[in-house]
Amino acid sequence: MVENSRFVNEDNEKALLNLILSNEDILLEAIENLDAQSFGHPLSKQVYNSILDLFGQGRPIIRENIVSILDDKPREYYLNLINENYDSSNYQEYLKNVRNTDLLRKCNLLALDIKNKLNTKRNGQELLSEIQNQIDEYSRGSVGSTIKFGDSIYDIIPDPDNYTPEMKKPIDGVVSGLQPLDNEIVAFAKGTVTIIGGRPSSCKSLLTRHILLHNAYEKDIPILLFSMDEMSTMVQRKAISTISDVNYNSLIRFEFTKKELNRIKEVLPRIKEMPFLIDNTPSLTPLIVRSKIKKALYRYPNLGVVAIDYIQLMKDVGKDRNEMIGNVITSLKGISMEFNIPIIIISQLSRAIENRENPTNNGEGEKWTDPPKMSDLRDSGELENSADKLLIIKAEPDKDEKDMFKPTRRLRVWIVKQRDGPKGLVNLIAIPKIQKVITTETETLPF
Numbered sequence: 001m002v003e004n005s006r007f008v009n010e011d012n013e014k015a016l017l018n019l020i021l022s023n024e025d026i027l028l029e030a031i032e033n034l035d036a037q038s039f040g041h042p043l044s045k046q047v048y049n050s051i052l053d054l055f056g057q058g059r060p061i062i063r064e065n066i067v068s069i070l071d072d073k074p075r076e077y078y079l080n081l082i083n084e085n086y087d088s089s090n091y092q093e094y095l096k097n098v099r100n101t102d103l104l105r106k107c108n109l110l111a112l113d114i115k116n117k118l119n120t121k122r123n124g125q126e127l128l129s130e131i132q133n134q135i136d137e138y139s140r141g142s143v144g145s146t147i148k149f150g151d152s153i154y155d156i157i158p159d160p161d162n163y164t165p166e167m168k169k170p171i172d173g174v175v176s177g178l179q180p181l182d183n184e185i186v187a188f189a190k191g192t193v194t195i196i197g198g199r200p201s202s203c204k205s206l207l208t209r210h211i212l213l214h215n216a217y218e219k220d221i222p223i224l225l226f227s228m229d230e231m232s233t234m235v236q237r238k239a240i241s242t243i244s245d246v247n248y249n250s251l252i253r254f255e256f257t258k259k260e261l262n263r264i265k266e267v268l269p270r271i272k273e274m275p276f277l278i279d280n281t282p283s284l285t286p287l288i289v290r291s292k293i294k295k296a297l298y299r300y301p302n303l304g305v306v307a308i309d310y311i312q313l314m315k316d317v318g319k320d321r322n323e324m325i326g327n328v329i330t331s332l333k334g335i336s337m338e339f340n341i342p343i344i345i346i347s348q349l350s351r352a353i354e355n356r357e358n359p360t361n362n363g364e365g366e367k368w369t370d371p372p373k374m375s376d377l378r379d380s381g382e383l384e385n386s387a388d389k390l391l392i393i394k395a396e397p398d399k400d401e402k403d404m405f406k407p408t409r410r411l412r413v414w415i416v417k418q419r420d421g422p423k424g425l426v427n428l429i430a431i432p433k434i435q436k437v438i439t440t441e442t443e444t445l446p447f
Contacts, residue, residue, distance in 0.1 A: 007105035008040030009097055015086045016094040017047055021061065022082075026091050031055065033095060038102045046074040047081070106138055129316050132287045133331070173342050174221060174305045177214030180439050184415055184424040185389060188305060188342040192388035192419075193333050195311075197347040197377050202395045203411055203430045203437070204346050205229065206238075208307055210437045211344065212276065213242055215304055222275035222300035224293065228313040229346075232278040239276070241435040243267050248435050275300055283315045284308070286331030293339055303341060308332070310346035311383070326382035333386045347383060349376045349392070370394075374416055390417035395430065407433065410440075 017039075020027045036052060039045040050069050054061045063082070067075055086094075110131070117127055173187035188194050188211075198204035215221040227235050241248040244267050246260045256264070277299075279292055289308070296303050308314070316327045329345075336343040349372070372392040374384040384390055396410045411428040415421075429438050 007101060007108055009101045010041045010044065012094050012097040012101070013039050013041055013044040014081045014084065016091065016098055017044060017051075018081050018084050018086050019088050019091045019094065020048075020051065021066075023088055023091075026088065027051070027055075027061065029091075030095065033099060034102075038098060040101060040105055043074045043077040046070065047078045050074075050078075103138060110134055110138075128287050129285060129327075132290070133327075174211075174215045174219075176211045177218060178210070178426075178428060178437065178439055180426045180428070181413065184426055185391075185418060185421060188344060188389070189420065190340045190342055191337045192342050193329070193336050193386060194342065194344045194389040194391065195347050195377070195383060195387040196344060196391045196393060197349050197372075198393040198395075199349050201398065202349075202393050203409065204393050205309055206430060206435060207393060207411070207413070207428075207437055208309065208344055208346055209235070209239060209435070210242065212305065212307055213239055216274045216276040217243055217270065219304075220275065221304035222277070222296070222302060223304055224277045224279065224296045224306045226279045226281065226284055226289065226292070226306070226308045228280070228282060228284055229309050232280050235278050238435040240264070240267075240271060243271060245434050245436070247433050249433070282313075284313065285315050286328055286335065289332065290335050290338075293335065293341070297339070303339075305342050305344060306336075307344040308346065310348060312348050322382075329382050329386045345387075347377055372414055372416060384417060387417060388419045389415065392416055398432070405432075407431070411437070 016026075016030065020030050031052070034048070036045070036049050039048050047066070047070070050066050051061055053069065054065055059065055066078060070078060114127070114131060171187040173189040173192070175182045175187050176185075196204050196208055209225075212223045212225055216223045225235065230238075237251045238248060240246065241251055244260075244263045246256070246263055250256050250260055277296055281288055281292070289306075293303070293306060311325065311328060311332075314325075314328045316324050316331065332343055332345065372394065374390060376392065377383045377390075392414045394412050394414075396406075398405055398409055400406055409430045409432065411430055413426040413428060415424045415426070417423070427440050429440055430436070431438065
């Protein structure tokens, strides 16, 4: 008797195997969609495994070869099924039914596994993360289709004979609003992950917030910020300072000049309506991120970008910190692709760079002008591997020779990795008083 016969459809499995063995096109499609465990009946599984073995070895998938590697019972099963006649026009239906039954069988096994683990007093959050990871694995389905390079080529480039400037397409993602940076990275594309790394007080959160506000305030593109490092009230004050050019300290003290009040009054209607969502969930996990994004999509179906400040505060399963962070970034990459939304992730840099000596600096150690390395990321490894873009920001010291705070700080943003573009360096200016980032080329200071 077949174990879990409720989740095995032997008739469909036999029909599909019969057609696989008689038609190479069906065989190739089956290999792309079904693995060795997709067949539930043990004899069907052994026959299909023999097919995969022969295919992997490059040997002909013919009767003599299959019979030679099967034991008595699966051999008899195979010889009986090849003598049946099935309509090849129905192979897609057989394939769909086998895959569907396989998913039901896997869901049943997952349910049993969950039940067993519930009796071992496990951590609930860890169990939820494991379940989500398993569901993600089951949901990946078949591989993507193969296309001919020239097919639909005019969706990628214009037809030179019919091109007009009006045919310019919108960017498939969001931009920063800082022209020198946009010239280098073009956009934070949908389905990609960008990491912005920096040491404490290097303006990495300020740069990220500028990008988010450009899209939410200027472009009316909905954004979602997961802020584990700053309370929502702090994020709101800083954002209002950026938008209004009102001194951040005035917002903290609730002491305003008439000019500042007029400026706040001017931008207030837009601030109240801009599609900017802030989430302060502590100990954030990829599971919660996915759930929050789904909720945000109910409210804003055109959600344009998600940001996380910062990844080292997130949690997930893993036997050590590096494995945990690796699982987090891998999950976030999957979420970005699943929802076709760019995700911007803030990351700390390792403390080791503070003690790194640079020969060009006469042994004085790392300076803010020294180029960073990808390995400078804290918990480095999977972070840079999974990132589509990696930006590392450094800021000049915030005090001058007289120990006075500078009104502006020069920033250097190194593009140290970019899958869809070159590496580069962008110079920017931060204005701490009004929580703003400006370019060095086109803007002037507001005071």
